[in-house]
Each structure stands twice: as C-alpha cells, then as structure tokens.
Amino acid sequence: MSQFHYTWSMSLIVTGSIGIDTVETPTARADRVLGGSATYFSACASFFTPVRMVAAVGGDFGDDHHAVFGRFPNVCTLGLERRPDSITFAWGGKYLENMNVRETLFTELGVLGEAPPKTPDEYRDSKYVFLANTHPAVQRELLANFPDRVVAVADTMNLWIDTARDELDSLLQDIDGLVLNDQEAMQLTDRPDAISAGHAILEMGPAFCVIKKGEHGCVMIHREGIAALPAYPARNVVDPTGAGDSFAGGMMGRLAAQHIAVNEPDKPISFELLQEGLVRGTVVASFTLESFSLDRLSELSREELDDRVREYQRIVRVE
Amino acid sequence: MSQFHYTWSMSLIVTGSIGIDTVETPTARADRVLGGSATYFSACASFFTPVRMVAAVGGDFGDDHHAVFGRFPNVCTLGLERRPDSITFAWGGKYLENMNVRETLFTELGVLGEAPPKTPDEYRDSKYVFLANTHPAVQRELLANFPDRVVAVADTMNLWIDTARDELDSLLQDIDGLVLNDQEAMQLTDRPDAISAGHAILEMGPAFCVIKKGEHGCVMIHREGIAALPAYPARNVVDPTGAGDSFAGGMMGRLAAQHIAVNEPDKPISFELLQEGLVRGTVVASFTLESFSLDRLSELSREELDDRVREYQRIVRVE
Numbered sequence: 121m122s123q124f125h126y127t128w129s130m131s132l133i134v135t136g137s138i139g140i141d142t143v144e145t146p147t148a149r150a151d152r153v154l155g156g157s158a159t160y161f162s163a164c165a166s167f168f169t170p171v172r173m174v175a176a177v178g179g180d181f182g183d184d185h186h187a188v189f190g191r192f193p194n195v196c197t198l199g200l201e202r203r204p205d206s207i208t209f210a211w212g213g214k215y216l217e218n219m220n221v222r223e224t225l226f227t228e229l230g231v232l233g234e235a236p237p238k239t240p241d242e243y244r245d246s247k248y249v250f251l252a253n254t255h256p257a258v259q260r261e262l263l264a265n266f267p268d269r270v271v272a273v274a275d276t277m278n279l280w281i282d283t284a285r286d287e288l289d290s291l292l293q294d295i296d297g298l299v300l301n302d303q304e305a306m307q308l309t310d311r312p313d314a315i316s317a318g319h320a321i322l323e324m325g326p327a328f329c330v331i332k333k334g335e336h337g338c339v340m341i342h343r344e345g346i347a348a349l350p351a352y353p354a355r356n357v358v359d360p361t362g363a364g365d366s367f368a369g370g371m372m373g374r375l376a377a378q379h380i381a382v383n384e385p386d387k388p389i390s391f392e393l394l395q396e397g398l399v400r401g402t403v404v405a406s407f408t409l410e411s412f413s414l415d416r417l418s419e420l421s422r423e424e425l426d427d428r429v430r431e432y433q434r435i436v437r438v439e
Numbered sequence: 440m441s442q443f444h445y446t447w448s449m450s451l452i453v454t455g456s457i458g459i460d461t462v463e464t465p466t467a468r469a470d471r472v473l474g475g476s477a478t479y480f481s482a483c484a485s486f487f488t489p490v491r492m493v494a495a496v497g498g499d500f501g502d503d504h505h506a507v508f509g510r511f512p513n514v515c516t517l518g519l520e521r522r523p524d525s526i527t528f529a530w531g532g533k534y535l536e537n538m539n540v541r542e543t544l545f546t547e548l549g550v551l552g553e554a555p556p557k558t559p560d561e562y563r564d565s566k567y568v569f570l571a572n573t574h575p576a577v578q579r580e581l582l583a584n585f586p587d588r589v590v591a592v593a594d595t596m597n598l599w600i601d602t603a604r605d606e607l608d609s610l611l612q613d614i615d616g617l618v619l620n621d622q623e624a625m626q627l628t629d630r631p632d633a634i635s636a637g638h639a640i641l642e643m644g645p646a647f648c649v650i651k652k653g654e655h656g657c658v659m660i661h662r663e664g665i666a667a668l669p670a671y672p673a674r675n676v677v678d679p680t681g682a683g684d685s686f687a688g689g690m691m692g693r694l695a696a697q698h699i700a701v702n703e704p705d706k707p708i709s710f711e712l713l714q715e716g717l718v719r720g721t722v723v724a725s726f727t728l729e730s731f732s733l734d735r736l737s738e739l740s741r742e743e744l745d746d747r748v749r750e751y752q753r754i755v756r757v758e
Contacts, residue, residue, distance in 0.1 A: 314654075336655035345754070
C-alpha cells in the first residue's frame with residue numbers, strides 16, 4: 121500500500137464479496153478459483169483508477185487466491201479483512217448450453233453470514249462508492265461510512281427484492297444509482313419490460329438506474345435522459361461469471377477517473393460521464409467472459425482495452 | 440404513378456405480402472386492418488426513397504385498405520396485382536403481456552397460396568431488391584426478374600428452415616444479405632448464440648447477415664466487420680406487428696437513397712452504408728410499434744423521423 125497517497129484522487133471504493141467459485145460450463149470446469157463481486161469489480165475498475173476494496177475472507181483463503189490481487193497493482197487491499205476461524209464465501213454454479221442460463225449448485229455463506237467487514241478509517245474519505253450486492257440493510261450500514269461521497273451506486277438481486285423489501289426501499293432513498301439485471305428490475309417494479317421498469321425505479325429514489333441485459337447490452341434510465349448500448353459481440357464465451365460486476369467496475373472506474381481528471385471533486389456526476397462509463401463497463405466485461413476467474417483480466421493491458429474500446433465504437437457507429 | 444420517372448434513381452423494390460391483420464394485445468384489438476410484409480417495408484422505405492412494390496391482393500381487399508397507400512406518395516403500387524376471384528392473405532395474432540411472445544390465431548393464405556404476383560416490365564431495372572419472407576423457391580424466381588441489381592437482400596422464417604431447406608440453401612447463394620431473427624439464425628445454423636450463428640450464415644453464401652432481436656436491437660455480421668445496435672427504448676408499445684419489416688424497409692430505403700445520392704449506381708454497397716441503414720431501420724420501426732397497422736406511420740413526417748434519429752444518436756453515444 122505504500123505506493124498510494126491518500127488523497128481524493130484515490131477514492132473509488134467497493135464493498136462486496138470475495139468468493140471461491142466452482143464453475144461448470146458445457147465444455148470445461150474450474151475448481152475453487154477466485155471470484156466474488158468485489159474481486160471482479162475492483163480488478164476491472166483498476167484499469168481506470170485506483171480502487172479500494174472492503175471485503176472479508178476466511179482462514180481457507182489461500183495464498184494462490186490472494187496472489188491474484190497482486191496482478192492488479194491499482195487495487196488496494198488494506199480493507200481486505202482476514203478471519204482465520206471463518207470460511208470464505210463459496211459458490212458453485214453450472215451454465216447450460218447457451219451460457220445465458222445458470223444453475224446454482226451450492227452456496228456456502230461463510231463470512232458473508234457474519235458481521236460485515238470493517239471499513240478502515242483511511243477509507244472514510246471515499247468519494248465514489250459502489251455497494252456490490254448484499255443485504256440492503258448491510259449496504260446502508262456500509263454507506264454511512266462515506267460521508268464525503270459524490271456518488272453512491274448499489275447493486276441488488278431478486279433475493280432481497282423478495283425478502284428485504286423495506287430495507288431495499290430505504291436504501292433506494294440513500295443512493296444515486298441502482299444497477300441490476302432486467303429480470304430483477306421488472307420484479308422490483310412489477311412492470312412488463314425493462315424500459316418501463318427503469319422509469320419506475322427512478323420514482324423510488326435514485327437519479328439513475330442501469331439495467332444489465334447480459335448478451336443484449338444495457339440501458340440506463342436517468343433523470344436527464346436514456347442511454348442504451350449493445351453488448352460487445354463476443355464469440356468465445358468461456359465463463360460469464362463476474363461479467364455484471366466487471367461491467368459495474370469499468371463504469372465506476374471510468375467515471376471516477378474522468379471526474380478526478382477534471383479536478384472538480386464536488387461537482388455532480390453528469391449523464392454524459394455515466395454514458396462514457398457504460399462504454400468502458402461493456403468493453404472490460406467482454407474480457408472477463410473470455411476465461412474462468414480473472415485469468416484473462418490479469419493478462420489484460422490498458423492498450424488492449426483501449427483498442428477494444430475503439431473497435432466497439434466502430435461496431436456501434438450511429439451516423 | 441404519373442409522378443415518377445423510371446430512372447435508376449427510383450429503383451428500390453420489395454416483393455412480399457399484403458395482409459389483412461386481426462391483432463389482439465393485452466389491452467386492445469384491431470380487426471381486419473392493413474398489414475403484410477411488403478406494406479410495412481414500403482411504407483417505411485418511402486421516407487427515404489421511392490419504392491416499388493410487387494404483391495397481390497384478393498377481391499376482398501377494400502378501398503379503405505387501398506386508401507392507406509395513398510398516405511405514402513413515395514410508394515409505387517403499379518406492381519400491386521388485384522385478383523377479384525381470390526381472397527387476400529389474412530392473419531390473426533395475439534400478443535401476451537410483455538409483447539415479445541405472440542400466438543398465431545389463424546392464417547388464411549389466400550393469394551399467397553397461388554402463383555406469385557407478376558413483376559411489371561417497368562420494374563425490371565430495379566437496383567436494390569428486398570425479398571420479403573415467402574417460400575425461398577418463389578424468392579429465387581422473383582429475384583431472377585432483376586438482372587441489374589446492385590444488392591439483393593432476403594428475409595426468411597423458421598417454416599422454410601424446416602420445410603424448404605434445399606431451396607433456402609440455393610437462395611443463400613444468390614443473395615448478398617439475409618435478414619432474420621435471432622431464433623431463426625440459431626435454428627438455421629445450429630449454433631447456440633446469435634453472433635456465432637451470424638458468422639456461420641456468411642459461410643453459406645451471403646456477404647452479410649442482419650439478425651433482428653426485437654426489443655434487444657440488432658447485430659449485423661458482415662465480411663468486413665460487425666455492427667451492433669440497441670433498439671430505440673420505446674415506452675408505449677401498442678402493437679409490434681410489422682416492426683421487423685419496417686426495420687428492413689428503413690434499412691434498405693436509407694442505403695438506396697444514399698447510394699443514389701453519391702451517383703455511383705454500380706459501386707457495391709459498403710459496410711458503412713449498411714450501418715447507416717441499420718440506424719434508420721431501428722428508428723423507423725420504433726414508430727410502427729406505437730399504433731396498430733400503419734396508423735402512426737401514416738401521420739409521421741420526415742422531420743419527426745429525423746428528430747428521433749438525432750435523439751437515438753444521443754442515446755447510443757459511445758465516446
């Protein structure tokens with residue numbers, strides 16, 4: 121950590137899970153590889169700006185798992201809490217033939233069933249906050265640690281829509297943006313399509329809502345307008361795990377980096393800046409799909425990423 | 440027809456169906472309104488360039504139906520063949536709640552079960568040819584009428600993939616581009632996703648393949664590259680019938696108009712020109728959704744259409 125100066129210029133933070141994933145696809149499998157929402161998010165955000173991570177692991181978290189973070193020098197692991205007597209969150213899943221449908225084979229909550237990780241005091245000045253998916257009451261508690269925030273964005277999932285609706289409604293009052301997938305957006309709002317659902321979510325509190333549609337791209341409904349993008353047309357999807365968190369990481373990383381670059385830390389995040397974020401999120405997630413775990417991301421250079429951004433801009437040319 | 444000069448500058452042609460549609464949606468219905476692939480195609484193409492139509496109707500085709508074409512002065516109906524002793528193709532369908540799933544309630548082939556409509560001699564110099572969905576053997580027969588064509592694009596459907604595969608394979612040798620939906624592309628190629636399916640279709644003959652994904656936009660796989668676009672984020676979908684044919688009409692109308700504008704009628708259609716076509720197809724189809732039949736299109740001005748193109752360009756900004 122000695123390489124970082126604690127200034128607002130290093131103040132993107134993610135709270136979320138670190139997991140040990142076991143993944144089966146129609147043609148391959150990976151056993152107990154590094155995963156988790158905070159992991160994918162921070163790896164992807166780190167191509168754009170330094171990123172702080174708040175998450176917990178257990179005594180079973182191996183040196184091999186930890187070493188992966190070393191491949192991403194812009195990820196600060198000061199907030200990675202190790203609990204020797206606990207076990208790390210573990211997830212097992214299986215993708216069916218078209219890679220869009222997955223079954224969860226097992227979930228061991230481990231540290232995720234215990235108290236939330238502690239936020240280091242050094243992180244309290246964070247300006248750009250992403251609350252990866254967890255119980256909305258925990259997300260609110262974590263959010264309270266960042267009084268100087270410029271923007272707070274949260275992810276959520278169907279489980280909390282079903283089981284913690286009141287806490288989720290409260291969270292929506294406190295955040296600027298919500299990220300979720302299209303099925304979840306329709307479930308949350310009881311609307312039959314993603315566009316109507318996104319508009320309904322704005323009436324619940326957030327200034328914007330980003331709806332992820334997997335291979336079909338994303339839509340952002342914002343008080344100031346709408347943005348829509350196709351996915352990068354990937355041909356070699358090895359494992360989609362983590363693509364949604366990667367997308368959010370690229371989006372938040374880009375907007376933090378650009379907001380910092382203009383050196384106006386107290387100015388709100390604009391629609392156009394978020395739109396630039398959607399592009400980077402889309403592109404960085406396309407690399408996540410190309411391997412199990414973070415294998416492809418850990419070999420990715422900023423030049424390759426920028427090349428694919430330019431390729432994507434040609435693919436989505438609207439003249 | 441007297442307003443037209445028969446020069447190559449008026450030489451976009453569509454062969455397809457004129458239908459009488461009865462449509463039910465969750466909240467409304469329309470009885471025996473004008474529909475059909477050639478109808479939607481030519482109405483939408485006509486915002487960009489004059490368009491010739493080859494199709495047949497029966498003795499039951501009413502003056503009220505015919506009058507609708509009068510709202511689109513750029514549609515030439517010289518090739519509309521009236522058969523007094525036959526009946527017009529009729530289709531009845533019902534959309535389920537999210538408007539993506541539809542059931543066919545009835546189909547009366549009528550003139551579509553008879554000999555194909557005759558192509559007027561005046562149309563034989565057509566340069567830009569769109570073969571709307573019908574039996575691929577009939578599409579090939581129609582295509583032979585246009586020896587001077589610059590580009591030929593065909594639509595197809597699951598029925599012909601199942602029942603006329605050999606004829607479809609032959610057709611694919613003769614055309615430049617294929618337009619079809621994602622399910623049909625996967626069925627045709629036995630691939631699990633639209634992108635792989637599109638690449639496989641190029642190996643069957645065409646130089647490009649446009650895959651329509653409804654509310655999820657479109658992808659074009661072309662020998663020279665890939666294009667992908669989201670749909671226009673529509674909120675008020677009244678009736679999706681005809682959106683796919685409208686999309687094709689906007690695409691072909693734009694590329695014909697632009698190709699004519701540069702006054703190089705023998706130069707091949709470029710990737711970039713097709714990409715411009717995809718944008719106009721996407722936008723014009725978004726108006727088709729806003730009413731039953733051609734009600735919205737018949738009130739649409741070129742200015743409104745251009746405004747929405749500019750709005751769409753802001754929505755899909757990739758900077």
